Amino acid sequence: MPSLMIKKIAAASVLAALAIGTLALPESALAQTAAKRSTQAQQAKPPHPQLNLPDHSNGERAIARLGGSLPAVAAHYGKSADALRAQLRNDRSAWIDKTGRMYFIELGLTASPSDIAQSGAIYPADQTFLLHSRKSSKRKIYLDFNGHTTTGTAWNTSYGLSTIISPAFDLDGLPGTFSSTELAVIQNIWRRVAEDYAAFDVDVTTEEPPADQLSRTSTLDDTYGTRAVITRNFTAGTAKGDCGCGGFAYVGVFDATSEANKPAFIFQDKLGNGEKAIAEATSHEVGHNLGLSHDGTSTVGYYAGHGTGATGWAPIMGVGYNKELVQFSKGEYLNANNTEDDYLVMQSNGVLFAADDFGNSIAAAATLTPTAVSGMNTYDIMGVMETPSDVDVFRFNAGAGVVTINAKPFERGPNLDVLIQLRDAAGNLLAEANPADALTASLSINLPASGTYYLSVEGMGLGDPLGTGYSAYGSVGRYVVAVSAPLTSGGAPVAVIGTSATTGPAPLNVSFSGAGSTDSSGSIVSYEWNFGDGTPLASGASASHVYNAGGSYTASLKVTNSAGFSGSSTVLITATTVQPKVYASGIAMALAASNRLQAYAQAKVTVKDASGRVIPNATVAGSWSGIVSGAASAVTDANGVATVSSASSKKTGTFKFTLTGITAPGYSYDASLNVMSSNSISR
Numbered sequence: 001m002p003s004l005m006i007k008k009i010a011a012a013s014v015l016a017a018l019a020i021g022t023l024a025l026p027e028s029a030l031a032q033t034a035a036k037r038s039t040q041a042q043q044a045k046p047p048h049p050q051l052n053l054p055d056h057s058n059g060e061r062a063i064a065r066l067g068g069s070l071p072a073v074a075a076h077y078g079k080s081a082d083a084l085r086a087q088l089r090n091d092r093s094a095w096i097d098k099t100g101r102m103y104f105i106e107l108g109l110t111a112s113p114s115d116i117a118q119s120g121a122i123y124p125a126d127q128t129f130l131l132h133s134r135k136s137s138k139r140k141i142y143l144d145f146n147g148h149t150t151t152g153t154a155w156n157t158s159y160g161l162s163t164i165i166s167p168a169f170d171l172d173g174l175p176g177t178f179s180s181t182e183l184a185v186i187q188n189i190w191r192r193v194a195e196d197y198a199a200f201d202v203d204v205t206t207e208e209p210p211a212d213q214l215s216r217t218s219t220l221d222d223t224y225g226t227r228a229v230i231t232r233n234f235t236a237g238t239a240k241g242d243c244g245c246g247g248f249a250y251v252g253v254f255d256a257t258s259e260a261n262k263p264a265f266i267f268q269d270k271l272g273n274g275e276k277a278i279a280e281a282t283s284h285e286v287g288h289n290l291g292l293s294h295d296g297t298s299t300v301g302y303y304a305g306h307g308t309g310a311t312g313w314a315p316i317m318g319v320g321y322n323k324e325l326v327q328f329s330k331g332e333y334l335n336a337n338n339t340e341d342d343y344l345v346m347q348s349n350g351v352l353f354a355a356d357d358f359g360n361s362i363a364a365a366a367t368l369t370p371t372a373v374s375g376m377n378t379y380d381i382m383g384v385m386e387t388p389s390d391v392d393v394f395r396f397n398a399g400a401g402v403v404t405i406n407a408k409p410f411e412r413g414p415n416l417d418v419l420i421q422l423r424d425a426a427g428n429l430l431a432e433a434n435p436a437d438a439l440t441a442s443l444s445i446n447l448p449a450s451g452t453y454y455l456s457v458e459g460m461g462l463g464d465p466l467g468t469g470y471s472a473y474g475s476v477g478r479y480v481v482a483v484s485a486p487l488t489s490g491g492a493p494v495a496v497i498g499t500s501a502t503t504g505p506a507p508l509n510v511s512f513s514g515a516g517s518t519d520s521s522g523s524i525v526s527y528e529w530n531f532g533d534g535t536p537l538a539s540g541a542s543a544s545h546v547y548n549a550g551g552s553y554t555a556s557l558k559v560t561n562s563a564g565f566s567g568s569s570t571v572l573i574t575a576t577t578v579q580p581k582v583y584a585s586g587i588a589m590a591l592a593a594s595n596r597l598q599a600y601a602q603a604k605v606t607v608k609d610a611s612g613r614v615i616p617n618a619t620v621a622g623s624w625s626g627i628v629s630g631a632a633s634a635v636t637d638a639n640g641v642a643t644v645s646s647a648s649s650k651k652t653g654t655f656k657f658t659l660t661g662i663t664a665p666g667y668s669y670d671a672s673l674n675v676m677s678s679n680s681i682s683r
Helices: 012-020 029-038 059-076 081-090 125-130 154-159 180-196 275-289 342-347
Strands: 094-096 102-105 139-144 148-151 163-166 203-205 224-231 247-250 264-267 313-315 325-327 371-373 376-385 391-398 401-409 418-423 429-433 441-447 451-459 477-486 503-505 508-513 524-530 542-547 551-561 566-576 581-593 599-609 619-626 630-635 641-645 654-663 678-682
Touching: 059 081, 059 094, 081 094, 102 275, 125 180, 139 180, 148 154, 148 224, 154 163, 180 203, 180 275, 180 477, 224 275, 247 275, 264 275, 376 391, 376 451, 391 477, 401 418, 401 451, 418 441, 429 441, 451 477, 503 508, 508 551, 508 566, 542 551, 581 654, 581 678, 599 619, 599 654, 619 641
Parallel strands: 139 203, 139 224, 224 264, 313 325, 503 566
Antiparallel strands: 094 102, 102 247, 148 163, 247 264, 371 376, 376 477, 391 451, 401 441, 401 477, 418 429, 418 451, 508 542, 524 551, 551 566, 581 599, 599 641, 619 630, 619 654, 630 641, 654 678
């Protein structure tokens, strides 16, 4: 069957591996390097030399100021001495401060007010400052729209300000409050920046992290990040003068053990207050923090891209305000002045590619679970292309008839150009889609018979990067796929769990049986048991498991039939813990004087466990009677003694203390073990 709408060239080795169906897809050199880096500790960068230069400088002046220290500075930034000299000569936005550290003042990163038509929010208003792209990640990119006070940094020194007060993001002249329009713009800026960094194990967030999640105490500290302050230009009227720029940021400080060269600043008023321009500038400045330099040409400092429409392309480290597809790059376009590998540079400055979410071969394909709708099975997929060589492969079942597949990259500021391919059970290519004028891909094909089919998703490039095209290098990020396929006969099996017990004291040995599971086709081919306690999965129609620790566990059984459909069921298993017992081994009484006329009594209760060990931090409760009355309690000390005091009294008579209970974490109180439960003393 002929392929459909294919515009780009896939690697022959990738297609061959998929067709064979048993081989893992080959990785590019980049992906192999990324995988290697992801399993190793981050390599320490060469130290930055300790310098004290007379002033901030750029161009030839900066080269002269660095003098003999230039090679060491270049090595810190992962460059050769010649590369750093060329960069300082050709990029007037690159500056060196008094300590010899490099930063960029973005004179070429300003924009007009009409860069994009703003649209509404997709999240509730109260979630605007709680957005996370990958909340569990230890690396953070905090988009600070709330205003920030900066002290003690190189920016304070550079601009002669002991305190830099950055106002909150503001479009309507009412700082400190956020209109529905402002909240919508903030959400959409976050969506765009989060997509630019979606392939990495990093959390792009609008919720301010605790300080220790942004700062780094040492090279052993693996939790850190950067703050991108989105605000208004504060430099007008300062000692250094108005930068007239769209923002600025230091280079390679994301993983630094000092906060002296953070945060990055993005000036909304110099970016036309537009959603797309602010988002592009934010990803660009964070890119500097991650070690990246500008993508330009021999004649311009910021390359503005080429092409038109949905596939009009520009590099993130250039300027992508007027292009739809803006990606990280390695300078593959015509006359590029910077061929650094953005991904490898960023990985050497603190972020790694995220773990692969789906298998890359037919053998490792993820099995899709269908939903029956109007006589069809539908399958919905959400995934991420984590590297340029990533291929996500899925297995699904379909009957004879027309199958329709629609794939889309992330809807706002996508980085991914999607290629989809459909194969039969033998791995033969049936159809593929990757239209020349779109990032989306769709196909509709008549399947000749019921059976198992394989869908693959990957990122692609367009045409010639030296012309109006681009390579697959930057084609990573999020995607969704919707599949609608004819029903197969039989449908999903029904999983039924039988157990020998559902409750009992730990260690609890439970026998499980899936023999009661049914399938209309009569052919269940696999049983998968998950015991719910983190132990490995088990297979087979029956299984047994020991729950060693007390607690409640949700065990599950997944059964799959020969058509590839699955059904699941769960059961709650509760393993109880027998707590050791505590008791009062003695109650000693004493009198104490409150003053010359009054006295009070003390009951010193010793608490032990059944083995005779004293129990500290136990709460002893009791009641007083006699010449005083009332409840009282105390906590045992390191010797297991709780001193419970009565109220004071001038009367003569008897103070009596009666024990009513003992509470100790991890223990149960057994009154029958008490050596004594009450005692008294007279005055």
